[in-house]
Amino acid sequence: xxxxxxxxxxxxxxxxxxxxxxxxxxxxxxxxxxxxxxxxxxxxxxxxxxxxxxxxxxxxxxxxxxxxxxxxxxxxxxxxxxxxxxxxxxxxxxxxxxxxxxxxxxxxxxxxxxxxxxxxxxxxxxxxxxxxxxxxxxxxxxxxxxxxxxxxxxxxxxxxxxxxxxxxxxxxxxxxxxxxxxxxxxxxxxxxxxxxxxxxxxxxxxxxxxxxxxxxxxxxxxxxxxxxxxxxxxxxxxxxxxxxxxxxxxxxxxxxxxxxxxxxxxxxxxxxxxxxxxxxxxxxxxxxxxxxxxxxxxxxxxxxxxxxxxxxxxxxxxxxxxxxxxxxxxxxxxxxxxxxxxxxxxxxxxxxxxxxxxxxxxxxxxxxxxxxxxxxxxxxxxxxxxxxxxxxxxxxxxxxxxxxxxxxxxxxxxxxxxxxxxxx
Amino acid sequence: xxxxxxxxxxxxxxxxxxxxxxxxxxxxxxxxxxxxxxxxxxxxxxxxxxxxxxxxxxxxxxxxxxxxxxxxxxxxxxxxxxxxxxxxxxxxxxxxxxxxxxxxxxxxxxxxxxxxx
Numbered sequence: 001x002x003x004x005x006x007x008x009x010x011x012x013x014x015x016x017x018x019x020x021x022x023x024x025x026x027x028x029x030x031x032x033x034x035x036x037x038x039x040x041x042x043x044x045x046x047x048x049x050x051x052x053x054x055x056x057x058x059x060x061x062x063x064x065x066x067x068x069x070x071x072x073x074x075x076x077x078x079x080x081x082x083x084x085x086x087x088x089x090x091x092x093x094x095x096x097x098x099x100x101x102x103x104x105x106x107x108x109x110x111x112x113x114x115x116x117x118x119x120x121x122x123x124x125x126x127x128x129x130x131x132x133x134x135x136x137x138x139x140x141x142x143x144x145x146x147x148x149x150x151x152x153x154x155x156x157x158x159x160x161x162x163x164x165x166x167x168x169x170x171x172x173x174x175x176x177x178x179x180x181x182x183x184x185x186x187x188x189x190x191x192x193x194x195x196x197x198x199x200x201x202x203x204x205x206x207x208x209x210x211x212x213x214x215x216x217x218x219x220x221x222x223x224x225x226x227x228x229x230x231x232x233x234x235x236x237x238x239x240x241x242x243x244x245x246x247x248x249x250x251x252x253x254x255x256x257x258x259x260x261x262x263x264x265x266x267x268x269x270x271x272x273x274x275x276x277x278x279x280x281x282x283x284x285x286x287x288x289x290x291x292x293x294x295x296x297x298x299x300x301x302x303x304x305x306x307x308x309x310x311x312x313x314x315x316x317x318x319x320x321x322x323x324x325x326x327x328x329x330x331x332x333x334x335x336x337x338x339x340x341x342x343x344x345x346x347x348x349x350x351x352x353x354x355x356x357x358x359x360x361x362x363x364x365x366x367x368x369x370x371x372x373x374x375x376x377x378x379x380x381x382x383x384x385x386x387x388x389x390x391x392x393x394x395x396x397x398x399x400x401x402x403x404x405x406x407x408x409x410x411x412x413x414x415x416x417x418x419x420x421x422x423x424x
Numbered sequence: 425x426x427x428x429x430x431x432x433x434x435x436x437x438x439x440x441x442x443x444x445x446x447x448x449x450x451x452x453x454x455x456x457x458x459x460x461x462x463x464x465x466x467x468x469x470x471x472x473x474x475x476x477x478x479x480x481x482x483x484x485x486x487x488x489x490x491x492x493x494x495x496x497x498x499x500x501x502x503x504x505x506x507x508x509x510x511x512x513x514x515x516x517x518x519x520x521x522x523x524x525x526x527x528x529x530x531x532x533x534x535x536x537x538x539x540x541x
Contacts (some may be wrong), residue, residue, distance in 0.1 A: 134514055181536045182425045184513035192515070 015060045018068075026069035027150030027231030033073055035129070035185050038080055041147055042175045047073035047083065048092075051076035080133055085158050091249070094319060117267040121187065123148070124239055127232060129185035131200045139174035140203050146171055149228040151221070157219045181387070187239070194243070199307070200236055201249050208253050215412060226257055237292075247296035248306030255312035257281040270417045274321040307336045326355035343374040347381055359391040379408035383418060426468065426537035427517040429507040433530025434500060435475045440529045441504065455525030463509065463520060470507035501530060508537065 027048070033046035051072045065071045130143040141160075145151045151159070157167040166375050177183065188196040211225025230253045237246040262276035271277075293309045318324040333349035347366075354362030366372075366385060375381035386401035402422035409415035433440035442448035460467065483490050495502065505524070508530040511517040514534070521532040 133515075134518070181534075182427075182511075182513045182517070184515050186513075186515070188515070 012060050015064065016056060017063055019052065019059065022068040022072065024150060026072060028123055028126075029069060029119055030076060030150055031147055031150070032126040034076055034080065034118070035126050035147070036122045037077070039185060041129070041143070041178055041185075043080060043410050044076075044084065045147065047076040047080035048072070050079040050083075054079070062326060111243045120235060120238060123235055124187050127200055127235070128196060129183060131196075131203045132178075132183045133196070134178060134181060134183055135174055137203070137206075139170055139177075140199075141206060142167060142170050144203055144207065144232075145175050145225075147226075148232065149224075149225070155221050159225060179224050194238070196245065197236060197240060197243065201233075201245065204232050204236070204251075205249060205305075207232075208256075212256060221233050223260075226253070226260070229253060230257065242299065242303040244296045244299035245303040245305050246311050247292050247299075248303060251289045251293040251296060251309035252305050252312060254285050254292060254310055255316055258285035258289060258316060264413065268413055270413045273315065278319065278321075281316070281378075286313075289313065290316070302335070302339075304340045307332050307339070308341055311336075324355070326352055330356045343371055344378070344380075346371060347375060347378075347384060351384060354388060354391075359388045363388045363392060377408050379410060379414065379418070381405075381407050382408060386418075386421065425511060425513065426516075426539070427511050427514075428510050428535045429509060429521050429524065430503055430533040430535060431505045431507075431524060431526055431530065432501045432533060433504055433526050435502050435504060437529070440526055441475070441533055452525050459523055459525065462523070463507075466509050466511065466520070468508040468510055470505070472505040473503060475504075476502045479525070504530070 030048055030051075030066045031044055034047055035041055038044050038047070042316055054075050055068070055072055059065070059068075118137040126148055127144065130147055131140045135143070142156060146153065147158075153168050153171065156162075157164040160167070170176070187193070207225050208229035211222045212231065213230050230250065233246070233253055240246045258281050259273075259276065261282065262278065262280035263271055265271060289309065290313050293306065293313055294406055296306050296309070311329050312343050314325050314329050314332075330349070330352035333345070333352045337349050350362045353365060363385075366388065371381070382401050382405035386398045386405055389395075389398035389401055399422055402418055406415050406418035406422060407417055435441050438448070442452060460470075479495050481492045481494065481496045507520075507524075509517060509520055511520065514536075517534050521527060521534050524532050526532075
């Protein structure tokens with residue numbers, strides 16, 4: 001091999017790009033497959049990393065194989081076997097090795113990565129393990145993004161605006177707990193499945209919201225977060241075909257994602273729902289989200305995700321903001337408040353009330369009860385108050401409320417938007 | 425894997441440690457006996473402890489044992505007993521912990537036991 005070949009660096013770049021692409025596409029499958037065989041997240045990650053390095057070397061020399069995913073899995077398994085032979089104690093060794101050998105024979109023939117049920121179940125095992133309630137929620141999020149979604153530590157740190165060292169430490173600690181405490185990578189028993197799935201839903205929706213919110217992180221990673229959350233939501237719904245909320249969650253994410261192209265201007269400024277250019281909405285996604293919602297509702301077991309999805313479906317149906325069916329939306333919010341009434345839900349309900357019964361009624365209800373105390377540092381509370389005061393012609397009080405809303409805003413674009421309102 | 429199930433509760437609360445000869449006491453003992461039967465050979469060890477008012481804390485200072493009356497730390501909830509169980513994984517250990525009778529009135533901490541094999 002001659003290192004002086006002028007085409008060599010270009011080819012290395014092409015291979016490196018291809019490896020990154022394959023890694024992106026196959027990471028979740030490869031990791032799920034390895035964790036299933038090894039029962040250890042750290043070991044799986046090490047083996048996958050080894051295999052990727054080998055791939056980079058070998059593919060630069062010999063070209064990219066036909067089935068790169070199976071190739072990486074097979075090599076990763078061999079790397080794992082090597083590592084186990086080196087470090088592990090004898091009793092555990094033989095069982096894990098036998099398991100790996102068996103499965104690596106499958107992987108060589110590409111069977112493992114082709115059988116979609118095995119692939120799905122392996123990935124679900126990985127998800128339920130990463131979202132185990134014995135781990136702190138922050139750790140669950142970080143693990144899911146690293147092990148399931150294949151985001152790198154710097155990418156996750158950037159998405160959550162955390163120092164890389166903090167995130168790395170969080171991952172190390174979580175993996176240590178998984179190993180020492182025996183956190184299993186398995187689909188929970190029927191008795192636990194529903195409650196464990198709720199924990200998984202929560203993490204998936206957190207990933208989605210983080211990706212969707214207009215905060216300051218890297219845009220590409222944020223889109224990736226939303227896509228990955230939707231993919232995971234679909235996997236879970238595919239397992240729990242009787243669980244209405246699993247479909248409700250997928251529907252909610254699709255219907256929300258559909259509005260992404262219209263929710264900010266090209267320079268990143270926020271556009272309110274009422275003022276969005278509805279032709280920019282992804283109408284295929286709206287149709288799909290509505291379809292999934294219908295599937296959920298047929299199971300006649302409503303829950304918060306389905307109600308939110310239904311509210312979003314009504315927004316999605318309205319060709320113009322004026323045509324929004326606020327009466328239906330108000331009724332849905334009322335059900336949601338009754339089902340899972342947090343102060344934030346109650347606040348959003350009042351937005352619908354103002355559209356149906358007018359700003360005075362909404363303002364009176366906003367002022368009464370416990371909302372003002374519970375939401376004193378919640379930006380949207382002040383934003384709604386300011387909006388209602390404007391509509392009631394109380395400009396001076398509205399300005400003060402807009403200032404408070406800006407002060408408690410969750411992201412830079414939101415703050416800017418509210419600050420502009422206050423100054424007008 | 426081996427797990428220690430550490431049973432904590434407020435030893436001064438009648439709900440956690442009912443007085444002997446009360447029906448509550450009989451119910452609790454019955455619950456523990458049922459737990460023992462159900463878990464069977466998974467139980468490698470298990471003991472109930474006396475209240476902390478009879479505990480003694482020892483530390484060695486300059487090579488000499490120094491003893492103090494009472495527990496290591498004054499806390500609202502005290503260690504009242506433990507089991508060592510052999511389980512497949514954390515999920516199984518959690519399921520057993522939830523079956524311990526005083527898990528309803530106190531808490532059970534699940535700690536994996538170190539293995540030096």
